[in-house]
Amino acid sequence: MDRAALEQHFDRVLAANGAALTRLAASYTNTPSDRDDLLQEIAIAIWQALPRFRGDCSERTFLFRIAHNRGIAYLARSRSQVAGLAEEIEVYDPAPDPESGLAQEQRAARLRRAVHRLPVAYRQVVTLTLEGLGYGEIAEVLGISESNVGVRLSRARQILRESLENRK
Amino acid sequence: MNMDAELDVWRGQWQSGTTIPLDLRRRVERRSRLMKVGLIADILVTIVMGGGSTVWALYSPEPDTILLSAVIWLFLAAAWTIVLTFSRGAWFPSALDAAAFVDLTVRRCRGALAAIRFAAGLYLCEIAFCLGWIYNHSPEHRKRLLTWLFFSSLRIDIVWLATLAFFGFLIWYRRNQRAELAHLVTLRAQISPSADERLA
Numbered sequence: 001m002d003r004a005a006l007e008q009h010f011d012r013v014l015a016a017n018g019a020a021l022t023r024l025a026a027s028y029t030n031t032p033s034d035r036d037d038l039l040q041e042i043a044i045a046i047w048q049a050l051p052r053f054r055g056d057c058s059e060r061t062f063l064f065r066i067a068h069n070r071g072i073a074y075l076a077r078s079r080s081q082v083a084g085l086a087e088e089i090e091v092y093d094p095a096p097d098p099e100s101g102l103a104q105e106q107r108a109a110r111l112r113r114a115v116h117r118l119p120v121a122y123r124q125v126v127t128l129t130l131e132g133l134g135y136g137e138i139a140e141v142l143g144i145s146e147s148n149v150g151v152r153l154s155r156a157r158q159i160l161r162e163s164l165e166n167r168k
Numbered sequence: 169m170n171m172d173a174e175l176d177v178w179r180g181q182w183q184s185g186t187t188i189p190l191d192l193r194r195r196v197e198r199r200s201r202l203m204k205v206g207l208i209a210d211i212l213v214t215i216v217m218g219g220g221s222t223v224w225a226l227y228s229p230e231p232d233t234i235l236l237s238a239v240i241w242l243f244l245a246a247a248w249t250i251v252l253t254f255s256r257g258a259w260f261p262s263a264l265d266a267a268a269f270v271d272l273t274v275r276r277c278r279g280a281l282a283a284i285r286f287a288a289g290l291y292l293c294e295i296a297f298c299l300g301w302i303y304n305h306s307p308e309h310r311k312r313l314l315t316w317l318f319f320s321s322l323r324i325d326i327v328w329l330a331t332l333a334f335f336g337f338l339i340w341y342r343r344n345q346r347a348e349l350a351h352l353v354t355l356r357a358q359i360s361p362s363a364d365e366r367l368a
Contacts, residue, residue, distance in 0.1 A: 019183075020183075023182065023183070030260040030261070031196075031197070031200070031260060031261070032193055032197070033197060106267065107181055108181035108182070108184045109267050109268065111178055111181045111182060112182070113262050113268070115182070116262075127182075129175065129179075130175075130178060130179050130182035130183070131182075131183075132179065157174075157175075160178070161174075
């Protein structure tokens with residue numbers, strides 16, 4: 001692939017997946033500047049990896065795999081977040097009662113907080129599910145079996161549900 | 169709720185996107201930078217004051233220098249307690265959305281207002297102890313205390329001027345923070361009427 005075609009391909013995949021990649025980067029970071037830094041790292045990694053893409057999997061799977069790998073690399077550098085890799089944290093959302101505030105944005109914000117507090121193994125499965133990936137694609141992105149995806153997702157949903165219902 | 173319907177609802181909320189107003193984001197980031205600078209300054213003060221007084225006490229192990237070093241460490245411990253207590257939970261927003269950023273700014277304002285009161289009290293204690301210590305070690309300590317405090321030397325006058333400047337700054341900062349807090353609480357109430365309760 002020549003450089004012009006590569007640039008065109010890169011622009012297209014970023015335009016098509018930019019919002020999803022931004023949300024994914026946000027799930028690994030605490031501040032907008034960190035999110036932007038991680039997003040930039042993801043974009044660079046995609047740029048470097050794009051010439052090697054042979055269509056063995058879907059383009060989306062390929063992008064999310066890169067993005068999650070960069071996310072994990074970010075967590076590995078950020079000591080404050082590493083605890084989430086291994087331990088299963090209690091997901092408690094200190095946000096107000098969802099039935100009292102009640103704008104759609106409030107519920108979305110509460111969900112994002114709850115997702116952000118999930119242990120990273122669950123967070124990955126949930127973010128990919130919420131981006132619309134199926135079990136097979138998630139398994140490919142994360143390098144785990146489909147049944148493992150199901151188990152993690154089921155547990156993650158339970159934690160999320162408890163977290164969101166705690167405030168009702 | 170049906171499992172898939174629940175997931176669809178969450179998916180819709182997740183992908184709804186959110187925008188953080190640029191000025192709010194900049195304000196939070198500027199404050200974060202200031203907090204980091206403040207933390208570095210506190211560490212330097214601890215090293216210089218605590219370390220200096222400890223070294224002095226080690227080289228001249230007299231009761232007075234040991235007392236001075238102990239009290240300085242006591243003041244430093246009090247200052248660190250204030251810093252750590254009021255910066256707790258004020259470093260990062262709980263999520264990357266406008267509501268969480270407003271929450272964080274409100275929390276920082278409240279922390280700053282509470283810290284101002286403690287800082288003023290701690291400063292007065294420090295000044296009282298330091299001036300007392302200097303007075304006892306001054307060759308002029310037979311002068312009357314009030315005369316010594318206000319008319320004995322330029323150095324003491326500079327301490328008073330610095331104290332005035334410090335309290336002037338605290339008053340200005342307190343006013344500034346209170347105005348910002350009032351504005352933010354109003355804004356927060358517009359976003360969610362119940363949000364202020366959890367910040368109290």
